[in-house]
Amino acid sequence: MDKEEILNKIGLKIRGLREEKQLTLQELSDKLNIEYNNLIRIEKGRNNCTIGTLLKISQILDVKVVDLVDVE
Secondary structure, eight states, X not given: OOHHHHHHXXXXXXXXXXXXXXXXXXXXXXXXXXXXXXHHHHXXXXXXXXXXXXXXXXXXXXXXXXHHHOOO
């Protein structure tokens, strides 16, 4: 599995969990204190995010970080 595929799968997980929590992109980006467009790129697998951002996402979405990055 290459980097792009991994980023895409992580992004899809984040999007799915965000939608389950009924959060909009704007609401989640505000809670993360990141730009709206940056979150869009993360969800589409076009942008790396830091471990810190993954940790914040996991806390907001009430999941473990490993749940976000386990793509196999």
